[in-house]
Amino acid sequence: MIDTPNSFGLGPIRKPAIQLGAQTNAWPIDPANFDSFLGVLKQIRSTGYTGFETGYFNLTPHADRANEVRKRIADTGLTFFALHLAIPFAKCDPETLLPPESLYRPTAELALAVGAQHLVLSGAPAKSADKVRQKVAGLVRAAEFGSSLGLPVLYHNHDWEFTSQLHEIDSLFDETNSTPVRFLLDIGHAFHAGGNVLAFTSAWLERIAAFHMRDYSNGKQVSLGQGSFPLASFAALLRSRGWDGWVLNEEDSDGKEKLGLVVIDPAYRALEAAFSKGISR
16 A cells, blocks of 8 residues: 545545556466476565466366465465466457457456466457447456456557557457456557557556566567666556556567576566556555
């Protein structure tokens, strides 16, 4: 929690703090070996992060023992922020460009069973205005299903929503404004795509439950804090607005060996320095 001055002279106001987490895809994980997954969570915890997000494929092999999985995850002391459902474009529903309902429904149920707080969906790029509308409609249906279970559904973007000639990212936000849809905004992808990340964040912050953080130097991904992403200004913006969601470091390999703590640890130090007293521990 953050103490902020109270203009009425009644003592400090307690405001929620930003929480720092990590995506697990910086590590090589054997989905068939649950201990491999747990080992990664222990490394995340040892670094200082308080939560995590992971791909659905890491836990689907263990769905038949969900209660045990949930307990062992809880024993790490980490908050399970989200299970992320992302699949190859060719396997997306051709109408909605999202994971098909036959996949996201059981994945949502798995997410609940293993203790995840959110389900995250990624989709394929839309090639026409009609496809954008169909994607919006499909995303709303998915979010409404999640709401019926008590599981918020978040949409996760890539570069292409920001480079789309159809202004896809604006449509996804605009046209879901009065629905249960919320966003895990990959602000690193947005930055890489040339988006004005501070202006976009400021405009839509109330719709954003979490951010994915990544950094780039000369077009190549580098560990967070080592590139040109405006991390200090971004952190100052979130703090100034009293935002209380999750900031999740995502270190992709860009085709290289997955380096785990080699990239995750310095990224945490950069986040900790940028957010300073604004983070929850």
